[in-house]
Amino acid sequence: MGLTFLGIESSCDDSAAAVVRDDRSILASVVAGQAALHADFGGVVPEIAARAHAEKLDLCVEEALAQAGLRLSDVDGIAVTAGPGLIGGVLSGVMLAKGLAAGSGLPLVGVNHLAGHALTPRLTDGIPFPYLMLLVSGGHCQFLRVEGPADFTRLGGTIDDAPGEAFDKVAKLLGLPQPGGPAVEAAARAGDPRRFALPRPLLDRPGCDLSFSGLKTAVLRQRDALVAAQGGLHEQDRADLCAGFQAAVAEVLAEKTRRALALAPAPVLAVAGGVAANESLRAALQRVAAEAGATFLAPPLRLCTDNAAMIAWAGIEAYQAGRRDGMELAARPRWPL
Ligand code: KG4
Ligand code: ZN
Secondary structure: OOOEEEEEEOOOOEEEEEEEEOOOOEEEEEEEEOHHHHHHHOOOOHHHHHHHHHHHHHHHHHHHHHHHOOOHHHOOEEEEEEEOOOHHHHHHHHHHHHHHHHHHOOOEEEEEHHHHHHHHHHHHHOOOOOEEEEEEOOOOEEEEEEEEOOEEEEEEEEOOOOHHHHHHHHHHHOOOOOOHHHHHHHHHOOOOOOOOOOOOOOOOOOOOOEOOHHHHHHHHHHHHHHHHHHOOOOHHHHHHHHHHHHHHHHHHHHHHHHHHHHHOOOOEEEEEOHHHHOHHHHHHHHHHHHHOOOEEEOOOHHHHOOOOHHHHHHHHHHHHOOOOEOOOOOOOOOOOO
């Protein structure tokens, strides 16, 4: 008999629960987003997020079990994100998982959220170790060589903002809606990426570290110059700034990926995180992978962004490797891989 795990995720602004089997089938994956709750604030408000998780998480679990046609006693274990993330949300998930485990006697496995993202290509495509993972989301940006279910080598990452955060901030300062990534990408379609000279941060420095906050500041300066010169922004200015910003992000990520693949060659380059939805970034990464003789793999978007199926899957992999957690499992706001 195979293993079936319940997964629980609440580290940022999505409450999620899923039921996944060790044969890689996803029996249910429920995600209750909070975007509407945070929309007026231009970012995730930790207190609002924590309260929403506390209200919604157990309903997500009920819904996931119902969709899977199972009762809690039918699953073989409970996996929960134990960090890193906003502490209020992580605590909601960990406490719920502990309560369910204590009540049912099921084994409990605490999962690192980043490991969940990093192991997703094994859930979606069943690929073997090792592979190179580029994680690009609103909260994270790093290159990981994935060598085993608990064996990750970090090759580099952002030293300031995550790329999704930069997309969101650029959207905000150009008066575009949140989440900024899709809005900037849409505006960029009508733009000329060469009109504004924007920096390519850290390209002159060796290694795989990245930086995005200077790029965002450069967009801000160009915007202020335009506003000072002409009293506001025209539609075309917005489009050109978005196109220039997006091209800079894609170029920097592509070059650093080239270096990561040279440093730690791997047969597969995989991406995860919401920014992986960006088509010009995908195209750039696809070219880099092809150059290096690697296969490019982008899981379906619903499994690239935050979800609990990846947590259930990472829990299964950890459980199979012998990991068990007890009632002392702690919620960790910081938890480097
Ligand atoms: O992985 P995700 O759903 O959540 C976490 O950050 O954990 O990523 C969300 C981020 C947001 O910053 C959003 O603006 C960005 O991904 N994003 C995009 C695109 N779609 C979403 N960035 C660039 N281009 C896109 N098409
Ligand atoms: Zn995430």
